[in-house]
Amino acid sequence: MTKEPVAVVGIGQTKHVAARRDVSIAGLVREAARRALDDAHLAWADIDAVVIGKAPDFFEGVMMPELYLADALGAVGKPMLRVHTAGSVGGSTALVAANLVAARVHRTVLTLAFEKQSESNAMWGLSLPIPFQQPLLAGAGGFFAPHVRAYMRRTGAPDTIGSLVAYKDRRNALKNPYAHLHEADLTLEKVQASPMLWDPIRYSETCPSSDGACAMVLTDRTGAARAPHPPAWVHGGAMRSEPTLFAGKDFVSPQAGKDCAADVYHQAGITDPRREIDAVEMYVPFSWYEPMWLENLGFADEGEGWKLTESGLTELDGGLPVNPSGGVLSTNPIGASGMIRFAEAALQVRGRAGEHQVDGARRALGHAYGGGAQFFAMWLVGAEPPAR
Template sequence: MDKAAIVGVGMTAIEKNKVGDGFADMAWEAVNLALSDAGMSIDDIDNVVTTSNDFWDGRTISCMAVSDASGARDKNVSCVEGDGTFGAFYGLTRVLSGVYGTTLVTAHSKGSESVSSLITNAAFDPIYERSIGMDMISASALQASAYMHRTGTTPEQLARVSVKNHSNARHNPKAQLPLTIDVNDVLTSEMICDPLHKLDCSPVSDGCCALIIANEDRAKNAAKPPVWIRGAAFCADAYHLGDRDLSRADALTKAAKKAFSMAGITDPAEQIQVAELYDAFTYQELMWLEATGLCPDGRAGSELERGAFDIGGRLPVNPSGGLLSGHPVIAAGLIRMAEVVRQLRGEAGAAQVKDPSVGVAQGVNGLCGQSHCVWVLSSIRP
């Protein structure tokens, strides 16, 4: 692929309820942080991609709430519905087209103003499934049970994901839930939907993220060393839950293989030094690790117990604290990308991984990981 890089990132603090901030306020903050990070002004941005969702925002044409705050005046602006990684993918294609030198991508969500059970219930088929009353949590509980049954992963191993990520969040000043907890705390927390306890689930959150993608020529003028996009791919699976094996994530496996192939990665478990994965629930971190090939199938739980995915382990996973420590839904994947950028620049403070040069970030759309978007980023120019 042609050369493109991320040259600026910005994000708000992730909070339970940003009472004083609307959608535009969050976008304004994140965009200006990204511009400052890149050493650019809004005049240096050629086009804008906003990422939002009408259901989560509670309004039609939800992108209109943030277009002005995202600097879209007198620019070509487009919108993407869903996770921010998919918005970034669209922004990347615009840069690679040769028409635009830079693209600013934003993604925002205010879970505090939403009723997630009603919103995610609407994702189900209206004829056969919606009336059952399921939502994202109950669907994910089905998937967690299927995954645990097939692989032998234990509730204690799921709990260790929560312990690790909440602990990592103590080093992230923008995380919502930095906690010092143990496995017993997770297993004795409220049962939300068997086998998922409250501390197995990500919280309701508000937040926004922005990043700037530039072609090679424009990246040379950025204030900081560019983080190069070495590979990016996405893949979608069947819509109906009964039409796929919920214990596996075939769409993620396919997307990861495409992204790794594009990046020249032949052994991801050895060649990736840091990963930010979409851990909306504890089981997902383990399941996604196996589906991407970053860990052998069925082995993520046991490797976690040995410390393989700690900040000082062989492959640090979610050193930022992940989504378990703050989950603004639409912005979640874009934040994963921004966190990998910070790691590759050496800007992660106490959460910094030792000398990473290649990292992977992942975003998810749909029920039980229906579609996945995988990014391979590197501090080394291709």
């Protein structure tokens, strides 16, 4: 039996900020969900199931928050499911929801991901005291900085690349009203002069810690036909995982990421991603991950990703715009960040991205990764229904 085509008919985000002190976690998720329903012109009663995701409970210090969120998300009396794959969870959550529609288990599913990091401290939440480990592994930046160094050494990339990415993404964020950081007076020189946090990652080359939520309404062909705005259609979606550490693990370009991208392209009939994909929302928490993922996702040959960044190809008006929304570098409510990438890709092909719209975007890739670069989730969405 063929799969049911899956359409994204509703998208909602909160305005991401350092601290949403005016709402509880329940209030935060409800705000995003309400906006997604409004976009789809649907009511809570139209939703058959809810799939929710967030990163580790350690981030807010609230154990299993989903246990009390059913009411806020209109899920009382309906199936509700939580997904967890660390930082990639927003992407995996959307894929689990999409698969429920594709398998005809449910017709219309609300999917949502969130993080309210102001209620904890992600840096120290991510510095787990594992016995016999070197003690200076401070936060995600401390973990990923050596892999960035390895990339620079392997490729000979000049040390200006990271600042070019950061400057681009922060300027794109100025066009996105939901982005956390709006630094109108930032210059490339200021990025390059910002304090070094985790060598070679500077303050302006790292993501902030954000409070935020993102929600989407996914539905079948019948639901899409009733939608008030053009839907985004899922052409391919995949997840892959690998352990944090194993002999031969390539931290610069993990095999699981390559395999995940290849699977998505195969499902979507993409043979030349650089030319066939119009916009990419890629999970870049530290700026150097843009050239690294350009290679991992098959947009550039190994060792060449930084050249695409340097050439301006990934700018909003370039041939392959990367993170038109401002990306994770401008907004990082960790659990929600993967879903924001998926949602922003969908906004692009729906033609509803506002000021950060990529002209004529017909196919876009949403990408998420998490853990020790070990969980990957991606989807490719299009303006037209899938041909097969």
